[in-house]
Amino acid sequence: MSDQLEQALEAAFAEATRRYQGRGFQRRVGFGNRPALISVDLANAWTRAGNAFACEHMDDRIIPAMQALLEGFRRYHLPVVHVTTCYEITDRNNINTDMGLWHKKIPVETVNQADSQAWAIDSRIAPIEGELTLIKKRASAFHGTYLGGYLRSAGVDTILVTGVTASACVRETICDGIADGFHTIAVKEAIGDRIPGAVLWNLFDIDAKFADVETVETCLAYLDRVGRTQKAEQPVVA
Amino acid sequence: MSDQLEQALEAAFAEATRRYQGRGFQRRVGFGNRPALISVDLANAWTRAGNAFACEHMDDRIIPAMQALLEGFRRYHLPVVHVTTCYEITDRNNINTDMGLWHKKIPVETVNQADSQAWAIDSRIAPIEGELTLIKKRASAFHGTYLGGYLRSAGVDTILVTGVTASACVRETICDGIADGFHTIAVKEAIGDRIPGAVLWNLFDIDAKFADVETVETCLAYLDRVGRTQKAEQPVVA
Amino acid sequence: MSDQLEQALEAAFAEATRRYQGRGFQRRVGFGNRPALISVDLANAWTRAGNAFACEHMDDRIIPAMQALLEGFRRYHLPVVHVTTCYEITDRNNINTDMGLWHKKIPVETVNQADSQAWAIDSRIAPIEGELTLIKKRASAFHGTYLGGYLRSAGVDTILVTGVTASACVRETICDGIADGFHTIAVKEAIGDRIPGAVLWNLFDIDAKFADVETVETCLAYLDRVGRTQKAEQPVVA
Amino acid sequence: MSDQLEQALEAAFAEATRRYQGRGFQRRVGFGNRPALISVDLANAWTRAGNAFACEHMDDRIIPAMQALLEGFRRYHLPVVHVTTCYEITDRNNINTDMGLWHKKIPVETVNQADSQAWAIDSRIAPIEGELTLIKKRASAFHGTYLGGYLRSAGVDTILVTGVTASACVRETICDGIADGFHTIAVKEAIGDRIPGAVLWNLFDIDAKFADVETVETCLAYLDRVGRTQKAEQPVVA
Numbered sequence: 001m002s003d004q005l006e007q008a009l010e011a012a013f014a015e016a017t018r019r020y021q022g023r024g025f026q027r028r029v030g031f032g033n034r035p036a037l038i039s040v041d042l043a044n045a046w047t048r049a050g051n052a053f054a055c056e057h058m059d060d061r062i063i064p065a066m067q068a069l070l071e072g073f074r075r076y077h078l079p080v081v082h083v084t085t086c087y088e089i090t091d092r093n094n095i096n097t098d099m100g101l102w103h104k105k106i107p108v109e110t111v112n113q114a115d116s117q118a119w120a121i122d123s124r125i126a127p128i129e130g131e132l133t134l135i136k137k138r139a140s141a142f143h144g145t146y147l148g149g150y151l152r153s154a155g156v157d158t159i160l161v162t163g164v165t166a167s168a169c170v171r172e173t174i175c176d177g178i179a180d181g182f183h184t185i186a187v188k189e190a191i192g193d194r195i196p197g198a199v200l201w202n203l204f205d206i207d208a209k210f211a212d213v214e215t216v217e218t219c220l221a222y223l224d225r226v227g228r229t230q231k232a233e234q235p236v237v238a
Numbered sequence: 239m240s241d242q243l244e245q246a247l248e249a250a251f252a253e254a255t256r257r258y259q260g261r262g263f264q265r266r267v268g269f270g271n272r273p274a275l276i277s278v279d280l281a282n283a284w285t286r287a288g289n290a291f292a293c294e295h296m297d298d299r300i301i302p303a304m305q306a307l308l309e310g311f312r313r314y315h316l317p318v319v320h321v322t323t324c325y326e327i328t329d330r331n332n333i334n335t336d337m338g339l340w341h342k343k344i345p346v347e348t349v350n351q352a353d354s355q356a357w358a359i360d361s362r363i364a365p366i367e368g369e370l371t372l373i374k375k376r377a378s379a380f381h382g383t384y385l386g387g388y389l390r391s392a393g394v395d396t397i398l399v400t401g402v403t404a405s406a407c408v409r410e411t412i413c414d415g416i417a418d419g420f421h422t423i424a425v426k427e428a429i430g431d432r433i434p435g436a437v438l439w440n441l442f443d444i445d446a447k448f449a450d451v452e453t454v455e456t457c458l459a460y461l462d463r464v465g466r467t468q469k470a471e472q473p474v475v476a
Numbered sequence: 477m478s479d480q481l482e483q484a485l486e487a488a489f490a491e492a493t494r495r496y497q498g499r500g501f502q503r504r505v506g507f508g509n510r511p512a513l514i515s516v517d518l519a520n521a522w523t524r525a526g527n528a529f530a531c532e533h534m535d536d537r538i539i540p541a542m543q544a545l546l547e548g549f550r551r552y553h554l555p556v557v558h559v560t561t562c563y564e565i566t567d568r569n570n571i572n573t574d575m576g577l578w579h580k581k582i583p584v585e586t587v588n589q590a591d592s593q594a595w596a597i598d599s600r601i602a603p604i605e606g607e608l609t610l611i612k613k614r615a616s617a618f619h620g621t622y623l624g625g626y627l628r629s630a631g632v633d634t635i636l637v638t639g640v641t642a643s644a645c646v647r648e649t650i651c652d653g654i655a656d657g658f659h660t661i662a663v664k665e666a667i668g669d670r671i672p673g674a675v676l677w678n679l680f681d682i683d684a685k686f687a688d689v690e691t692v693e694t695c696l697a698y699l700d701r702v703g704r705t706q707k708a709e710q711p712v713v714a
Numbered sequence: 715m716s717d718q719l720e721q722a723l724e725a726a727f728a729e730a731t732r733r734y735q736g737r738g739f740q741r742r743v744g745f746g747n748r749p750a751l752i753s754v755d756l757a758n759a760w761t762r763a764g765n766a767f768a769c770e771h772m773d774d775r776i777i778p779a780m781q782a783l784l785e786g787f788r789r790y791h792l793p794v795v796h797v798t799t800c801y802e803i804t805d806r807n808n809i810n811t812d813m814g815l816w817h818k819k820i821p822v823e824t825v826n827q828a829d830s831q832a833w834a835i836d837s838r839i840a841p842i843e844g845e846l847t848l849i850k851k852r853a854s855a856f857h858g859t860y861l862g863g864y865l866r867s868a869g870v871d872t873i874l875v876t877g878v879t880a881s882a883c884v885r886e887t888i889c890d891g892i893a894d895g896f897h898t899i900a901v902k903e904a905i906g907d908r909i910p911g912a913v914l915w916n917l918f919d920i921d922a923k924f925a926d927v928e929t930v931e932t933c934l935a936y937l938d939r940v941g942r943t944q945k946a947e948q949p950v951v952a
Contacts, residue, residue: 001726008722009911012715016909023766024821032713052737079334088370096317098370098384100391100895106923107738132326132336137384138893139924146336146375146382152628152657153338167919175886179852181628181814183713195730197723201915205881209820210853237508237659239488246484247673250477254671261528262583270951290499338657344685345500376655377686390866390895405681413648417614419576419866421951433492435485439677443643447582448615475746475897555810564846572793574846574860576867608802608812613860622812622851622858629814 001196009200016208026208031222032157032183034230036079037069039125039190040141040163040170043084045111047122052107055164055192058122065190065216066125066162072220076227079154080131083141083163083173086111086119098137140172148180158183160219161211162190166202174211184211187219239434247438254446264446269460270395270421272468274317275307277363277428278379278401278408281322283349285360290345293402293430296360303428303454304363304400310458314465317392318369321379321401321411324349324357336375378410386418396421398457399449400428404440412449422449425457477672485676492684502684507698508633508659510706512555513545515601515666516617516639516646519560521587523598528583531640531668534598541666541692542601542638548696552703555630556607559617559639559649562587562595574613616648624656634659636695637687638666642678650687660687663695715910723914730922740922745936746871746897748944750793751783753839753904754855754877754884757798759825761836761878766821769878769906772836779904779930780839780876786934790941793868794845797855797877797887800825800833812851854886862894872897874933875925876904880916888925898925901933 020026045051047058055062073080089097090109099108111118119135120126127133136145151159159182161174170191177184186206193199207213258264283289285296293300311318327335328347337346349356357373358364365371374383389397397420399412408429415422424444431437445451496502521527523534531538549556565573566585575584587594595611596602603609612621627635635658637650646667653660662682669675683689734740759765761772769776787794803811804823813822825832833849834840841847850859865873873896875888884905891898900920907913921927 002722005722005726008716008719012719012909012911016912019909024824025819027817027819029815029818030713077334089368094368096315096368096370096392098388100384100387101743101892101897103741104743105739105741105892105925110738130327130332130334132334138387139889140893143890143893144382144384144387146338148624148628149338149376149382149656150336152624152633154334154657155633157628157631168923172886172889175853175889176857178815178819179854179857180625181630183815195726195733197726197915198730198919201911202919205912205916209882211819237506240484243484243488246478246481250481250671250673254674257671262586263581265579265581267577267580268951339505339654339659341503342505343501343503343654343687348500377651378655381652381655386862386866387894390862390871392895393871395866395869406685410648410651413615413651414619416577416581417616417619418863419868421577433488433495435488435677436492436681439673440681443674443678447644449581475744553810565844570844572791572844572846572868574864576860576863606803606808606810608810614863620858620860620863622814625814625852625858626812630810 005197006200009197013204020208029178029183029212031185031226033226034156035158035160035223035226036081036151036154036156037073038081038083038141038159038161038173039066040083040161040173041085042066042125042163043119043121045118046164052110055194057192062190062192063122063124065187068216068220069160069162069187069190070125072223072227074128076223076230078227078230079156081147082121082127082131082133083136084119084121084133085136086113087137088113100137102138139169140176141169142173142176142180151182156182158185160185160187162187164191165193165198166191167193167198171202171206174206178210185219186211186213187216188213189216243435247435251442258446267416267421267450269423269464271464272394273396273398273461273464274319274389274392274394275311276319276321276379276397276399276411277304278321278399278411279323280304280363280401281357281359283356284402290348293432295430300428300430301360301362303425306454306458307398307400307425307428308363310461312366314461314468316461316465316468317394319385320359320365320369320371321374322357322359322371323374324351325375326351338375340376377407378414379407380411380414380418389420394420396423398423398425400425402429403431403436404429405431405436409440409444412444416448423457424449424451425454426451427454481673482676485673489680496684505654505659505688507661507702509702510632511634511636511699511702512557512627512630512632513549514557514559514617514635514637514649515542516559516637516649517561518542518601518639519595519597521594522640528586531670533668538666538668539598539600541663544692544696545636545638545663545666546601548699550604552699552706554699554703554706555632557623558597558603558607558609559612560595560597560609561612562589563613564589576613578614615645616652617645618649618652618656627658632658634661636661636663638663640667641669641674642667643669643674647678647682650682654686661695662687662689663692664689665692719911720914723911727918734922743892743897743926745899745940747940748870749872749874749937749940750795750865750868750870751787752795752797752855752873752875752887753780754797754875754887755799756780756839756877757833757835759832766824769908771906776904776906777836777838779901782930782934783874783876783901783904784839786937788842790937790944792941792944793870795861796835796841796845796847797850798833798835798847799850800827801851802827814851816852853883854890855883856887856890856894865896870896872899874899874901876901878905879907879912880905881907881912885916885920888920892924899933900925900927901930902927903930
């Protein structure tokens with residue numbers, strides 16, 4: 001990202017913050033009592049170079065941030081959902097395709113379900129036993145999936161969202177998350193994109209209206225706080 | 239089913255029909271212009287004897303009815319969705335299971351995703367290329383799935399629903415179908431269950447309030463009528 | 477309901493129970509830790525004689541049961557949602573109607589939003605301040621409404637469902653309830669219908685697969701148990 | 715908006731466009747055959763100065779654009795949905811509020827359902843008979859509402875989205891629109907926000923991935939093309 005863009009955006013955010021604060025935006029939703037990690041599209045077609053969907057800062061920032069988060073969630077046996085995207089019918093001329101209309105905007109025809117390597121979660125952060133892999137067809141991890149009902153039944157009240165991209169699947173997942181009644185946290189270092197500025201302006205909008213943007217460090221400290229309680233507790237019903 | 243039960247139900251339905259007709263229930267939703275076939279849970283765990291979910295009248299009625307319907311849909315390249323059910327985590331003690339709370343009512347723990355034989359569509363009516371296999375986690379084929387959005391993008395306005403069971407997944411799919419704005423048809427011979435009377439009373443409720451119950455013969459005649467038009471038409475947008 | 481029908485159904489249920497028990501159905505979902513009351517369509521068009529939607533056993537059974545339940549929920553400031561149904565456009569020839577396709581099956585054109593008397597909750601169980609009135613357009617109180625997201629944000633894990641009818645709106649609400657991850661309870665005496673047998677066969681299906689059917693007395697005892705805890709607790713987040 | 719910001723964003727968009735084009739993004743979804751107008755939050759609390767939610771460019775740009783669009787939709791009796799937002803319980807200390815968790819980020823407590831002036835559609839673009847007013851609780855006009863099912867039953871395959879804000883309710887509505895299978899169009903002059911740059915960066919993201927951004931003029935020409943056909947056609951079902 002150019003210095004000029006970053007400076008211009010920071011100036012715009014400062015002015016927007018002034019307006020937002022005067023009107024009651026940019027409040028804190030806060031962390032709840034039982035979190036799940038929702039990791040969006042950190043599959044090879046997004047994490048590895050050479051794909052249409054490949055994103056930036058995977059190796060130096062996003063994957064290491066995810067590894068730290070996974071360690072925290074696994075330590076306390078908290079739910080982890082690895083979300084990915086693929087399609088059974090990727091022939092763009094077939095009106096019956098499960099891509100719906102989305103291939104008319106973006107190259108979703110590049111992730112065919114039969115090519116499991118493309119949509120498999122990156123091996124550096126691969127699911128372990130007891131963690132779900134959820135295939136979605138649209139941007140939001142909630143849209144057209146069982147995620148909302150699943151999280152409720154698992155007693156989750158808080159979601160930490162990571163992955164790519166800030167301007168599409170991560171943002172949509174976050175907006176649906178708070179809409180569905182979950183304390184929603186965007187984990188700053190673990191979110192990426194593929195064009196200059198998109199992470200900045202999307203996280204700004206998100207923090208103003210939908211979720212708290214927090215660092216990995218803050219999230220790990222929260223996991224330590226809440227995780228210890230989880231282990232001691234048995235789910236007892238009345 | 240005992241004669242006594244059948245007679246008692248028919249008498250009840252006659253009285254109910256008298257009341258319903260006087261109040262404007264039991265109307266016809268009718269067929270629309272572009273149908274899809276939604277076949278619910280005709281997978282081995284439901285179609286083959288010896289499973290917790292095994293249903294009655296598979297070989298003598300439901301599978302042959304489905305074969306006739308599939309031939310009709312395939313002749314005109316109309317969309318077919320084969321719906322099945324399975325879970326990644328079937329340990330009932332794991333609160334993080336994708337079974338949600340449903341295992342607390344019925345034995346969903348018997349269909350693990352790793353055991354693909356259990357949830358594979360019955361080979362006598364197996365999907366062919368270009369037909370979708372949709373995995374659901376709950377009763378309705380619409381709940382927590384991409385089905386509604388998919389059907390809209392495929393230009394579908396009518397769904398023919400088949401499969402098992404009348405008292406759960408088929409009924410829920412039908413109720414969601416009309417709720418989502420689709421002309422919804424329950425195909426009489428292609429719907430089953432595993433307890434006496436359940437097909438009768440559920441199809442009665444469905445026909446009164448949610449969908450038209452029609453025979454395979456009526457549905458095939460409809461496909462011939464509407465299918466010919468489909469082939470001639472190209473999807474043109476303004 | 478005729479004795480013949482009741483006897484025939486009881487015999488069928490006995491046989492079905494034998495099969496279900498052998499296969500792991502009819503389990504108990506149980507009560508959770510924080511309940512909401514979801515009361516479906518107990519509005520004048522359903523509770524008062526002379527309407528197309530009028531149901532039976534309102535005065536002698538359902539309204540008294542609801543009054544007892546409301547007292548329990550109000551004692552502990554637990555959430556109550558009064559669900560009703562109405563439409564802005566009830567001209568059946570207008571394709572743009574918010575009735576969708578449902579008027580093609582049942583007489584929903586009889587509840588126009590402008591006629592608030594028709595869809596107002598029955599005055600004997602009227603909402604008090606702090607209780608929500610939710611307008612739905614379809615059978616399920618969850619379908620096309622904010623109910624699921626609302627309940628999650630309110631920390632609810634259990635829903636007690638009441639109202640009419642057993643064969644449509646109550647059943648659909650219950651099926652969606654457990655699908656969305658809520659411990660779902662059908663309150664026996666507070667559920668009705670308008671045709672003979674429909675309450676019996678629908679509650680049988682529901683108890684086998686979707687929710688526990690419990691008496692008002694059992695539910696009130698539960699509220700006393702769990703309500704006391706609620707009052708003492710402050711919602712604390714990590 | 716400062717010249718510096720505009721120039722920096724245009725430079726960033728140029729670079730992003732280069733990348734997107736090389737990878738198959740920024741395609742055209744196109745117009746379909748039957749459109750609806752979805753106008754988001756053009757109610758007094760958003761259109762009139764002095765409210766927490768008040769937006770910019772109402773009088774000089776957005777309201778006139780909406781008036782032109784409404785004339786086009788009304789000429790051909792095409793469906794119009796006026797979306798607005800309000801809440802029954804706006805006490806932020808009440809955990810049972812229908813605001814869910816959203817009041818923890820933005821000042822939704824300022825639009826109480828009892829204050830109908832606040833959430834009424836601006837009188838300059840007020841609904842006429844046959845047009846729906848849809849109350850939502852969250853950002854997207856689809857989330858927790860009957861909009862998706864309604865549009866399907868009305869035979870709609872295309873939505874033109876207008877209103878405020880680009881960074882929240884309009885963007886979420888658009889993302890859900892294409893996800894649900896609708897050809898989705900963002901009408902450029904009829905979309906606003908309340909902070910500098912937000913319209914620019916959100917429309918850029920939207921056009922790249924979710925919807926076509928089109929001018930009022932292009933939309934009106936489309937209405938003339940497609941509207942004439944609508945009038946001649948009777949909805950015939952097979």
